[in-house]
Amino acid sequence: MAGVLLWVTLLHLLFLSGMVSSERVCSYQDVLDHLNLTRGNDVFTSTRPVLDHTHPTMVHLDVYLYAILAVIEKSQTFVPFIWIQLTWNNERIWWDPSQFCGISRVSVPKEMLWIPDLLIYEMIEKDDGPHSPYLYVSHDGIVLIEDEMKVVSTCKMDVHKFPFDTQRCNITFSSAIHIVTDIQLIPFSNSSRVTQASREVMQTQGEWEFLDMTVSRGKLILDREWDQISYTITMARRPLLHVINFLLPILFFLCLDLASFLISDQRGEKLGFKVTVLLAISVLLLILNDILPSMSNRTPLIATYCIVIFAFMLLSLLETILVTHLVERDSIHQETGIDRAPAYDCDNKPDHTPCHTCDSEEERRRGCCACICDVSGRKAPCEPLPVAEEVICSEQGESRLLLLILGDLRAVERTLALFASGRREGKLGYWTRVARRLNAAFFTIYLISVMLFISLMCKEWLN
Ligand SMILES: *[C@@H]1O[C@H](CO)[C@@H](O)[C@H](O)[C@H]1NC(C)=O
Ligand SMILES: *[C@@H]1O[C@H](CO)[C@@H](O)[C@H](O)[C@H]1NC(C)=O
Ligand SMILES: *[C@@H]1O[C@H](CO)[C@@H](O)[C@H](O)[C@H]1NC(C)=O
Numbered sequence: 427m428a429g430v431l432l433w434v435t436l437l438h439l440l441f442l443s444g445m446v447s448s449e450r451v452c453s454y455q456d457v458l459d460h461l462n463l464t465r466g467n468d469v470f471t472s473t474r475p476v477l478d479h480t481h482p483t484m485v486h487l488d489v490y491l492y493a494i495l496a497v498i499e500k501s502q503t504f505v506p507f508i509w510i511q512l513t514w515n516n517e518r519i520w521w522d523p524s525q526f527c528g529i530s531r532v533s534v535p536k537e538m539l540w541i542p543d544l545l546i547y548e549m550i551e552k553d554d555g556p557h558s559p560y561l562y563v564s565h566d567g568i569v570l571i572e573d574e575m576k577v578v579s580t581c582k583m584d585v586h587k588f589p590f591d592t593q594r595c596n597i598t599f600s601s602a603i604h605i606v607t608d609i610q611l612i613p614f615s616n617s618s619r620v621t622q623a624s625r626e627v628m629q630t631q632g633e634w635e636f637l638d639m640t641v642s643r644g645k646l647i648l649d650r651e652w653d654q655i656s657y658t659i660t661m662a663r664r665p666l667l668h669v670i671n672f673l674l675p676i677l678f679f680l681c682l683d684l685a686s687f688l689i690s691d692q693r694g695e696k697l698g699f700k701v702t703v704l705l706a707i708s709v710l711l712l713i714l715n716d717i718l719p720s721m722s723n724r725t726p727l728i729a730t731y732c733i734v735i736f737a738f739m740l741l742s743l744l745e746t747i748l749v750t751h752l753v754e755r756d757s758i759h760q761e762t763g764i765d766r767a768p769a770y771d772c773d774n775k776p777d778h779t780p781c782h783t784c785d786s787e788e789e790r791r792r793g794c795c796a797c798i799c800d801v802s803g804r805k806a807p808c809e810p811l812p813v814a815e816e817v818i819c820s821e822q823g824e825s826r827l828l829l830l831i832l833g834d835l836r837a838v839e840r841t842l843a844l845f846a847s848g849r850r851e852g853k854l855g856y857w858t859r860v861a862r863r864l865n866a867a868f869f870t871i872y873l874i875s876v877m878l879f880i881s882l883m884c885k886e887w888l889n
Contacts, residue, residue: 452527458534460521463563465538474608475516475540475567482607485514485542487599488614489641489657491624494634495576497583497593497661500719503550504581504595506659509627511614512571514542519567533560539569542609547598547654548579586724588717589668590887592637593661600646600654611653613641620657634661673728676710676735679703680876683739687869691746691753691861700743707736731883738876745868749861756855 488511496505562570581595689696
C-alpha cells in the first residue's frame with residue numbers, strides 16, 4: 427500500500443517538474459535580445475570592447491600545426507596548415523545563465539562583434555580556404571574564435587646541409603594597428619604543450635619530420651610598439667629519397683670510375699668507359715638545379731660534393747688519356763722493333779741442313795725448301811720444319827697447303843711470344859713503364875683523396 431503511494435507521489439512530482447520546465451522555454455535569440463546584440467548595432471563592432479579605455483584587451487592565442495603542406499626551397503616558401511584559437515574578453519557582454527535556462531554560450535556571426543585585427547607577418551598570400559563564420563560568446567563576456575588556416579609564408583631557409591638539413595620557420599602574429607597599450611597577445615599554451623598537441627593532431631608531414639614548435643613573445647618596436655607572438659616550427663628533412671636518387675648514384679659512378687683502373691690501358695675501352703661515366707654524372711647534376719635556390723649565403727655541401735667528385739673523375743679521365751698516349755707511343759716503337767727483330771736464322775743452326783731463302787717461285791714449287799716465305803716478299807726469315815720433313819719434298823698440292831698453314835701458325839706463335847715477352851716487366855718499353863708507374867701512383871693518390879673527401883663530407887653533413 428505504502429509502495430503504491432510512493433509511486434503515485436513520484437509520478438506527480440515528475441509531472442509537476444515537467445510543467446515547470448515547459449513553462450520556461452529559452453532561445454538563443456532571447457539572450458541576444460537581452461544584450462541588444464543585433465547585426466546593425468555599432469556599439470559591438472566599432473570600438474574595442476572595454477569599459478575603461480586605459481587597460482588593454484588581452485588576446486589569448488593558441489596555435490597548433492595540423493600539417494606541413496609544402497616547403498619550397500627554391501622560392502623560400504613554407505606552407506603549414508594551422509589551427510588557431512583566439513580568446514579575449516568583451517566587457518560589454520554579460521548575462522546570468524540562470525535567467526536563460528542555463529544558456530552559457532551563444533554562437534553569433536563574426537560580423538556582429540569586434541574582432542582583434544591579427545595578421546601574420548610572414549604570410550604572403552591570402553587564404554582562400556573555408557572559414558567558420560561564427561564565434562562563441564560566453565555569459566562572462568569571453569569571446570572565442572577557432573579557425574583553420576593555410577598559411578603561405580616566406581621562410582628564410584638555409585640549404586647548406588641539404589638533404590640533411592633542418593629548417594626553422596616563424597609564424598609571427600601581431601595586431602596590424604593596435605599598439606601594445608591597446609592589445610596584448612598572450613600565448614595560451616607553452617612550447618611543450620604546443621609541440622605535444624601538434625604531434626597529436628598532425629595529419630601529413632610529407633618529406634618533413636616535425637620536430638618541435640616553440641612559442642615566444644616579443645615586441646616590434648618602430649615608432650610605436652606592437653605586441654607579437656612568434657611560433658617557431660622546427661622540422662627536419664627526411665633525406666632517404668634524395669640519398670637514393672642522388673647521392674648514392676653519384677657515389678656508384680665514382681666507384682665505377684675507380685674500378686675502371688682495372689681495365690687494361692692497351693685498348694681504348696677504358697677511355698670510352700670513363701667518358702660515359704662522366705656524362706652520366708653531368709646528367710645527374712641537372713637535377714640539382716631544380717632543387718636548390720640560386721641564392722644561398724653559403725655554398726650547399728651537395729654542390730661541393732658533386733663538383734669535387736666531378737673534378738676527381740675529370741682528373742682520372744685526363745690521367746687515362748695521358749697513359750693511353752704514353753702506351754701508344756711505346757707500341758709504335760715496339761711495332762718497328764718487331765720489324766727489325768733478327769729473323770731466326772736456320773743457317774746458324776748446326777744440326778740442320780742449311781736452308782737458303784726461297785726467292786724464286788720455282789724453288790718453292792719444287793717443295794724442297796723448308797722455308798716459309800714471308801708473304802710480303804721481303805727477305806724471309808727461314809725456319810726448319812722438322813714436323814713436316816716427310817711431306818716437304820712431296821710435289822702434292824695438299825702438302826704445300828699444309829706447309830703454308832704451318833707457316834702461318836708459326837707466325838702467329840712468334841707474334842704471341844713477342845707479346846708475352848712484352849708483358850714481362852723488364853722487357854716493357856720505356857714509356858709503358860712510365861705509364862704503369864704513373865697509373866699506380868695516381869690510383870693510390872686518387873683512392874686516398876676520394877676516401878678522405880667522402881669521410882669529410884659525411885662529417886660535415888651529419889654533425
Ligand atoms: C537595448 O536598446 C534599447 C533601444 O534600442 C534600449 O532601450 C535598451 O535599454 C537597450 N538595452 C541594453 C541592455 O542595453
Ligand atoms: C623567429 O622568431 C624568433 C623569436 O622571435 C627569432 O629569434 C628568430 O630570429 C626568428 N627567425 C626568423 C628566421 O625570422
Ligand atoms: C606547460 O604547460 C603544461 C600545462 O599546460 C604544464 O604541465 C607544463 O609544466 C608547462 N611546461 C613548462 C615548461 O612550463
